[in-house]
Amino acid sequence: MRVVVIGAGFVGLTTGVVFAEQGHETIVVESDPTRVSSLQSGLVPFHEPGLQHALNECISNKSLTFTSDLAGAVVDAEASFICVGTPQGPNGAIDLRFIERAAANLGNALRNQKNPHVVAVKSTTIPGTAADYVAPIVREASGRPIPVASNPEFLREGSALHDARHPDRIVIGMDDEGASMLWDLYSGFDCPKMTFSTTTAEMVKYVANSFLAVKIAFANEMANLCDDLRIDWTSVVEGIGQDERINPHFFQAGFGFGGSCFPKDVAALSALAEARGCPSGLLKAALGNNAAQPLRAISLLETGLGNLEGKRIALLGLAFKAETDDVRETRALPIFEAIANQGALAICHDPKAAETFRSLAPQATIVDDVYAAIAGADAVIIQTNWPEYSRLDLDLIAAQMVGDLIVDGRQTLDPAACAKAGLRYRGIGRSA
Ligand code: UGA
16 A cells, blocks of 8 residues: 655654555655655664664665655555644643644645545544544545544554554544555554544543553552562562553653653643543642652652762663653653752763753753763762663772762662672662
């Protein structure tokens, strides 16, 4: 099939690559000309494991192309996927400006086309958006009764390619049969495939992300209590995780959830619930808990060091999670700001996210070498569990630090090994 993907962010680009790998002639349309030329020359503009290689394969076998010309791209195309951002707007509700522009441009581009065409919204949208907002815009601009479906995406940054190649389920929301040709696109995937209404499909996405966010917030709250009681949270997770109703996944405690999805999606669902007169105390509590959790890093520092004024703190891990350079809603930012507010100096490090973090905190001192961040530090905070941090040489750290305090937010180091090296281990979820 001939497929158009609108938006070359990590969802759009990964989706485009995987459709191309499935043998579909895929065209990714991106409005930023710099990004288009970078992609045409085979350069992925962000860090996503495996994507660079997969992109080069698709470019060399000509299954994937890039353009800014939407009208040219939709000629003879059977389906278009809207993969633009839905950032957080006022009061938690989502901002539909990019969706509106994509829907109107797409409708205009389809006006002179005769062949059947389906529009699928992959961007995360509040229930009712595909049917009541996108469909009218597309239909009015095109002058055609084009079917508009919802096809939520469940891939994670850092493992986007794997998740898109091996989805655990595919959900398509459609309100008329005309959209069912979307299933032909997914015929090569062997996983449960579910057809719902567009509003149900949109709700599936919000409930999935919100449940996972609430699960993490619960894990963080319980891990804080376990730390206080000197109980190892990772052992508790082992103990509860064999119960199929609970399972051990997404219980990793830390400084809170970040990224472009969970904080925004929980806020949007909470705002919707409020607006509909069904307020969700659980969602609000998860957001409150998540705002407070990064400050655990500061209280652990204060417990170990006393007053932080004049202290030097190595802050390791600036990305919102490992294997990405994305810093949206990263917990490193509130931690960095709180350190500065206490009159201490943060020396930061991240294997991939130094540049992106600099755009959030231009004043940050960020060094390329992790041991240069640690040298002379009174304490080290591990914010992101990059694999290289779990392989740090503890004896070298102990020799280079002025102090001896390790605040491990992600269960990255072994407390006993730290103690053996003469380091004081404090963290979240793993009692020393
Ligand atoms: C999330 C969902 O997991 C995807 O299914 C969804 O498609 C995506 O949002 C989206 O809506 O586009 P993502 O935000 O990329 O994916 O990354 P996650 O691995 O879910 O992590 C989100 C945050 O939760 C990170 O800050 C991570 O460190 C944190 N987290 C995750 C924990 O603190 N503990 C865990 O056990 C798992």
